[in-house]
Amino acid sequence: MESKNLDAIKKEIEKAVKDLTYVSETDSLFSLVCVQKETGVSIPRIVKKLSRSATGKVNKEQIASFFENLTTERSWHNEEKRKQTERYRKLQELLNNNLSDLMCYKIGRVKIEIFILGVYNDHILGVRTEAVET
Numbered sequence: 001m002e003s004k005n006l007d008a009i010k011k012e013i014e015k016a017v018k019d020l021t022y023v024s025e026t027d028s029l030f031s032l033v034c035v036q037k038e039t040g041v042s043i044p045r046i047v048k049k050l051s052r053s054a055t056g057k058v059n060k061e062q063i064a065s066f067f068e069n070l071t072t073e074r075s076w077h078n079e080e081k082r083k084q085t086e087r088y089r090k091l092q093e094l095l096n097n098n099l100s101d102l103m104c105y106k107i108g109r110v111k112i113e114i115f116i117l118g119v120y121n122d123h124i125l126g127v128r129t130e131a132v133e134t
Helices: 006-017 043-050 063-071 079-098
Strands: 021-023 027-029 031-036 058-061 100-107 111-120 123-132
Touching: 006 031, 006 079, 006 123, 021 123, 027 123, 031 043, 043 058, 043 100, 043 111, 043 123, 058 063, 063 079, 063 100, 063 111, 079 111, 079 123
Parallel strands: none
Antiparallel strands: 021 027, 031 123, 058 100, 100 111, 111 123
């Protein structure tokens, strides 16, 4: 795992997600998440605190599963979709190379908040977005 200072990795993540859209029944942009890691507080509990409106159980998903469809190029993809697929690959690589205990956390039923978070030194770092699934 690479060692960079916190500000540098935050800037890299912000650059990677700038104008990157997660497509579901609504399109949502990604945003940076960075919070101080609290001793004895689990990441799912942090996700509940960070959640804007969703309630319920926090579900975990492996990063590879979350990114699988987003990073797979299809024969029917146009140039714009291919570029977006490449951006997702780069985001996944950036997060994998810099964060430990990386996981995707989802909370909510129809309006789902998605957090891709890992540990960076004494911080929980990653990105969040939203999806609508009916």
